[in-house]
Amino acid sequence: MRIDQELLEVILSIKNKDELDSFFEELFTQAELSDLSLRWKLLKDLHAGMTQRKIAEKYGISLCKITRGSKVLKKNGSVALKVLDSMN
Template sequence: MSTRQEKAAENELFAAILSLESIAELRAFFEDLCTPAELEAITDRWSVVPALLEGTPYREISHQTGVSVTTIGRVARCLTHGAGGYQIALKRQKQ
């Protein structure tokens, strides 16, 4: 797939996600889209964001959540050098 085709496919995926109207619909979609391991990896990443923003040490987060220190480090890197998506989602959840 060319870069242009990949971008179009991504946009279609994101539009499909935005069209869903409830947690139940999102859960069904992601259960169909992802393997259980992929969904667990996504959930793990999201679950450590609040602790990272509170400044909790990686090893403590890992001990509390079971998420690897490597994954926690990747999430931390995205929080500081990523596209800002985590921050947008957190802000909207608080509204």
């Protein structure tokens, strides 16, 4: 299932970080927000060169979750990789 295009437009239209934070808190559960934040943190750690085992230990998560993130960063045309590269 792909994300609703109207929802993407709404997210793009919110330019204020506090409003976007509130919108996400209204839309997602705390567990969903935690999962999303964790996924971003592990992508950043992978990008920085941290080993998958070290990341698993750091966050107390399975290697399966980290492997998925690793595949994202290896994917041809990965937007996540492009974003992470631009942050350095």
